[in-house]
Amino acid sequence: MDHISRPPKQTEDVVSQSPAFNRQEVYLRPNPARVIVRPFRPATEPRDLSPVDKTRANHIVDRVLALGTEEATLELTEVLGNFQSRHRNLLTLLERRAEEMEDAFASHTLFTRAQRLLVGAYFLNEYSFEASALFNPSIVLDPDQSGALEGGHRVILSLRAVGEGHISSLTFRSGFIAADGSVSMAPASRLASLPRVESRESVEGGEAVEVGFDPAEELSERVIFPLTLSQSNGIEDARFVTFEDEGRRTNYATYTAYNGLAIRSELIETTDFVSFRMMPLRGSAARNKGMALFPRKIAGRYAMIARQDNENLYLIYSDDLYAWDGGTAIVKPRFPWEFVQIGNCGSPIELDEGWLLLTHGVGPIRKYSIGAVLLAKEDPSKVLARSSQPLIRPEPSEREGYVPNVVYTCGAMRHGSRIILPYAVSDTFCHVSTIEIADLLSSLTP
Structure with missing residues (x-):
């Protein structure tokens, strides 16, 4: 059964969004037959x-x-x-x-x-790993661009899958972006498999694990299921970003490790989406969720957006990729749609105008919406503009799901003059929209 499908006609308008958004005919839905x-x-x-x-x-x-x-x-x-x-x-x-x-x-x-x-x-x-939900996507360029469309790119979506017992795992999909910004996704394989554990090592704060898949397996077959005690109830909300340092590209993702009682931030890294290394993060900022790494160093240091107080967004610098302390609060709830809390929706995206940071805000009846903030290029602690109104918010015509009244993303990417934005609806399924960068920036309030 093809689970990249369109919803019924009467519920086609899933969310309210800015008129500048171009909704793609892409829907990624959970398939309980995949085990x-x-x-x-x-x-x-x-x-x-x-x-x-x-x-x-x-x-x-x-x-x-x-x-x-x-x-x-x-x-x-x-x-x-x-x-x-x-x-x-x-x-x-x-x-x-x-x-x-x-x-x-x-x-x-x-x-x-x-x-x-x-x-x-x-x-x-x-175990039917996506029996309940398939949501909270992030998107990066595929390290292998063979077969990409002219003027376009091959991309990889990471997704959070949830099965019996609310256990979250990490899974992937292959896709294509055409020159005009249209997005298509390859159907998921009927098969799915876990990686072979190559090594385990005790490190400060927990356990480092290296795993590898058979390169002959399709990308969508690869499932990273909880491997350590800190992850035993879930690997949640991976925020993938392609990090560039002295000509080397590595795909990193912060994610939330959940053991059923406590959460903490950890980091996964890969260059090929075949072999992965998972490491716990240390420091006061890593005791919460929602961390997102900048795609390059700033003034010679790693930089991270975090939310260690459950309410505001912080900017943190570190000389050690695995240790994060302190930080400066740079974005606080200001508008009614974000009065409960504000958090990031993935790593900042570098534009000529500054760093574009997608955010989520939580409002009345725990309603999640997506907004944006523009940070200064050389000093991201300076906020240049932000959304006074959500870019995307739940639409009453279809807001029921695993968690009602939520739209959420774990990362978008730039493609020419556009932002490619995959996002989840009601913590149940995923959708993709694009928006012209100029239109998005003009919607922000200085």
Whole structure:
């Protein structure tokens, strides 16, 4: 089923937006048929990353290995018949999971390969990672521009997917921007898979993890599911930006790690969207969510927009990409649509006129709208202009969803004279609009 679809005619006007916006015919909707297999842990605690209850695990392994050779082979054949078409390289996944269960094999000296693979199957389960929502996108240029349209670009959208238990993961889509600014997205693959963990390392503040996908997999197959205790209930709202430093380009994204009780900001980095490194951030500013990295250093230092007090936007500088403290409040709630709080909607976009920072404001009945702020190029602590009215706000005709009354984005990009803006509606599905930069700037109040 193609989940890049148009909504019913009677609800086509999803949000109220500036007349200068050009709404694209692009809709990215959650598809519950897309599943991954992840470790199943019979545990004493109902948490995804809790330790396996070894007694229960041993009992399961004992029962499998007590099966006769023929019976075990028949059971494995049935498993493969049911699930092999739903996953790439299922046999490899079963073997990999069996390797992780070596301790449970300790008391057994003789078993067949079929029994071993069957044990792997008993400690996996399918998870519909976008069953509930697919939202909060950010957009960057694809490092691979082969096949791009003349005058256009290949792009990558990152998205937050939510499944059973409100667990968030990170997934991706490929797209194209034509010379005239029109946007098209490639359909998502039917298959989806998790990466192989290449390394884990204890670092200050938590754990650094490096993962890698099979380069032969389509981009939309790649799903980064929680890997550490700090992320155990979600990898939320990745704000990707292409960072340039001395001719080298790296795609960084700040995201919110959520363990079910507490949140903190972490950083993911990649050059190819095949291999990724995830690191915790340190410092007082990293204890909250909503951090966004500038796409280059300013006066030789890293710069970040943050919201460590849950209310205002701060500008922070650091000589260490992974440590963020202090900062200066530069944007505070001023207009009724942002009286509750104001936050960023992705990394600042560099224009000739200054740094364009998309914002979100929260108003009455916790209604989220999108606005913008223009910061001075050489000194981003100076606000040159800002939205007195939202650029995009929820439309009453369709504001129901996983979280009602919300429009939100985690990052836009510049394409010539336009801003390409993907955004989410009611924390449920995603849409794309474009706007002429000149029109956007003229809508701001000095």
